[in-house]
Amino acid sequence: MSGAAPHLVVRSISKRYGPTTVLDHIDLTIRRGELVTLLGPSGCGKTTLLRAIAGLAQPDSGKVELAGRDITHVPPHKRNVGVVFQSYALFPHLTVAGNVAFGLKVRGTARREINAAVERALSLVKLGHLAGRRISALSGGQQQRVALARAIAVEPDVLLFDEALSALDRKLREEMQVELRRLLQDVKATAIFVTHDQDEALTMSDRVAVMNKGRIEQLAEPRELYLRPASLFALNFVGLSTRISGTVLAADNGKVDVETKVGRLSALGNFQAGSPVIVAARPEQLRLGEQSEANSAAGRVRSVVFQGSRTLVEVDAGAGESLLAELSERDGAIPRVHDEIRLSWPVTETFAFPMEAQA
Amino acid sequence: MMIRAAIVVCWVMAIGLALFLIVPLLVIAAASFSPTPVFDLPLTGASTRWYGRIGRLDGFWPSLLLSLQIALLSTAISLVSGTLAAIAIARGKLPGAGIFATALVSPLMMPGLVLGIALLQGFRAVGFTMPGATLLVAHLVITLPYVARTMIAGLARFDFTLIEAARTLGCTYPGSVLRVMVPALAPSFLIAGIFSFLASFDNYPVSIFLADVRTKTLPIRMLQYIEEAPDPTLAALSTLILTGTVILLFVSDRVVGLHRMAGTSD
Ligand SMILES: Nc1ncnc2c1ncn2[C@@H]1O[C@H](COP(=O)(O)OP(=O)(O)O)[C@@H](O)[C@H]1O
Numbered sequence: 001m002s003g004a005a006p007h008l009v010v011r012s013i014s015k016r017y018g019p020t021t022v023l024d025h026i027d028l029t030i031r032r033g034e035l036v037t038l039l040g041p042s043g044c045g046k047t048t049l050l051r052a053i054a055g056l057a058q059p060d061s062g063k064v065e066l067a068g069r070d071i072t073h074v075p076p077h078k079r080n081v082g083v084v085f086q087s088y089a090l091f092p093h094l095t096v097a098g099n100v101a102f103g104l105k106v107r108g109t110a111r112r113e114i115n116a117a118v119e120r121a122l123s124l125v126k127l128g129h130l131a132g133r134r135i136s137a138l139s140g141g142q143q144q145r146v147a148l149a150r151a152i153a154v155e156p157d158v159l160l161f162d163e164a165l166s167a168l169d170r171k172l173r174e175e176m177q178v179e180l181r182r183l184l185q186d187v188k189a190t191a192i193f194v195t196h197d198q199d200e201a202l203t204m205s206d207r208v209a210v211m212n213k214g215r216i217e218q219l220a221e222p223r224e225l226y227l228r229p230a231s232l233f234a235l236n237f238v239g240l241s242t243r244i245s246g247t248v249l250a251a252d253n254g255k256v257d258v259e260t261k262v263g264r265l266s267a268l269g270n271f272q273a274g275s276p277v278i279v280a281a282r283p284e285q286l287r288l289g290e291q292s293e294a295n296s297a298a299g300r301v302r303s304v305v306f307q308g309s310r311t312l313v314e315v316d317a318g319a320g321e322s323l324l325a326e327l328s329e330r331d332g333a334i335p336r337v338h339d340e341i342r343l344s345w346p347v348t349e350t351f352a353f354p355m356e357a358q359a
Numbered sequence: 360m361m362i363r364a365a366i367v368v369c370w371v372m373a374i375g376l377a378l379f380l381i382v383p384l385l386v387i388a389a390a391s392f393s394p395t396p397v398f399d400l401p402l403t404g405a406s407t408r409w410y411g412r413i414g415r416l417d418g419f420w421p422s423l424l425l426s427l428q429i430a431l432l433s434t435a436i437s438l439v440s441g442t443l444a445a446i447a448i449a450r451g452k453l454p455g456a457g458i459f460a461t462a463l464v465s466p467l468m469m470p471g472l473v474l475g476i477a478l479l480q481g482f483r484a485v486g487f488t489m490p491g492a493t494l495l496v497a498h499l500v501i502t503l504p505y506v507a508r509t510m511i512a513g514l515a516r517f518d519f520t521l522i523e524a525a526r527t528l529g530c531t532y533p534g535s536v537l538r539v540m541v542p543a544l545a546p547s548f549l550i551a552g553i554f555s556f557l558a559s560f561d562n563y564p565v566s567i568f569l570a571d572v573r574t575k576t577l578p579i580r581m582l583q584y585i586e587e588a589p590d591p592t593l594a595a596l597s598t599l600i601l602t603g604t605v606i607l608l609f610v611s612d613r614v615v616g617l618h619r620m621a622g623t624s625d
């Protein structure tokens with residue numbers, strides 16, 4: 001099958017619970033073998049979208065297609081969708097192997113095939129030696145792996161992970177992120193992760209869908225999402241930034257000049273003169289000193305936070321505005337608190353967003 | 360030093376209490392093998408003739424049968440209705456679920472005597488006087504709280520996403536309930552059933568108000584025997600009941616664990 005063929009298609013799905021619109025005309029197309037993350041704050045509808053795909057929640061309108069089949073009205077047990085739940089939802093009355101075999105038994109698979117599939121799934125998650133254990137005798141990380149093995153064993157058309165790693169401690173979680181991504185790529189799984197953790201999203205996915213209030217604000221590769229955020233919400237949710245409010249003075253073909261309290265700045269964006277905007281740049285774009293053809297602003301250093309290879313410097317630019325720069329020792333001495341400094345950054349890495357969309 | 364003394368005191372208390380609870384049972388068991396009609400220590404020889412007499416006690420078989428019937432029937436009805444009620448309380452977005460739960464369990468906290476009088480008066484007031492039926496309904500009041508309490512606790516521990524997990528793995532909804540919820544709740548079910556059965560089977564204070572000549576439950580009959588002819592036959596019967604209970608508890612301990620039944624751990 002072609003790698004570019006749409007595998008999971010969500011068409012304009014909407015869902016309301018009482019007066020609140022939880023999903024607002026969501027469109028999402030995922031290719032076979034792709035790993036996509038739904039990233040957004042708590043309550044934005046990520047779980048609901050996942051449940052709609054799994055068939056556990058019926059959308060009010062819209063369609064879901066999986067592997068070329070319209071599954072909008074297909075019950076969950078006939079969808080061939082694998083789900084790894086946040087609580088793992090392992091069956092306490094079954095052993096590790098019993099849990100992994102569950103889906104195959106239900107499908108009436110022959111015993112020998114089941115045994116082989118269970119063995120394969122457990123060795124994938126490196127738990128072959130624990131097949132006979134009771135669930136209650138496993139650590140959190142091990143339970144997470146059993147849940148994964150159980151979902152993989154039935155060879156689902158798509159795997160859905162709802163905050164599946166969030167219960168693990170930080171170190172284990174970061175290890176699992178890398179391992180899980182490699183494992184899913186090895187078995188050529190198509191998967192959707194749900195998370196509110198931006199690092200997890202950037203680490204694990206081919207593409208990230210930033211969700212806000214029941215809508216997808218941006219669907220892009222992690223790199224593009226970070227470098228070219230499509231909205232102020234996406235900018236704020238992924239990574240740090242300097243943000244300065246102002247008014248458009250002049251607009252010219254995808255570029256605007258903006259009057260702000262820290263001086264005149266240029267940014268990319270399409271606006272009419274007079275529009276209120278937020279001008280933003282990523283902290284690693286800011287450099288000490290002047291550059292030609294660049295934006296710049298001056299101020300007094302408010303805080304310096306050492307972060308290993310980099311140092312975050314926050315500058316009070318006056319009038320309630322501040323600048324955030326990520327500086328490296330390699331590019332010169334790091335300023336100290338209370339130093340008066342000037343920072344500059346390229347116009348091509350400066351973006352203007354409409355003011356009213358501020359989230 | 361103080362701590363060690365405290366530990367010793369606690370141990371002495373614990374052992375003393377355990378003896379205090381167990382010794383009377385041992386005495387009963389010993390008395391049932393007494394060779395003479397009047398139980399005397401030390402025992403001079405042993406006899407099983409009192410066990411042979413149990414069946415010949417006046418009205419024993421009808422009473423045993425009645426008690427078993429009432430206990431089994433009330434337990435069965437309680438298990439079904441109590442579980443449904445527990446689901447509504449633990450799961451449904453029932454307004455005032457806490458009040459319902461308390462109401463369901465409240466007969467446990469009421470003196471049996473008060474309950475008996477209240478039921479008798481209540482039944483009379485509404486003209487409900489069918490002998491066996493009143494007894495059954497009264498025993499439902501006794502058994503339902505045990506079932507409700509155990510099942511509410513069991514359901515509170517049950518993770519309903521297990522059902523969703525089973526569904527995504529290929530189970531229909533009823534299939535998921537059967538394959539996942541029933542096994543997960545089976546221990547609670549067994550515990551509820553046993554406690555309910557025992558509570559009904561040995562109830563005296565409520566039954567006494569609702570029994571008539573034809574519907575005398577075993578405990579009522581036994582008290583009557585004691586008054587009429589206090590010989591070791593009754594001790595033999597008590598020992599049999601005790602043995603049955605111990606076997607029941609032993610088997611359920613094998614199945615679900617006694618500590619869970621006692622509620623000292625989950
Ligand atoms: N079964 C439900 N009944 C009522 N409201 C619900 C239900 N499920 C979710 N919601 C509401 O929908 C919104 C989105 O929930 P959810 O999809 O769980 O968000 P997320 O997973 O992004 O945190 C929340 O405001 C939540 O309260």
Ligand SMILES: [Mg+2]
Pocket residue numbers: 043046047048
């Ligand atoms: Mg969620």
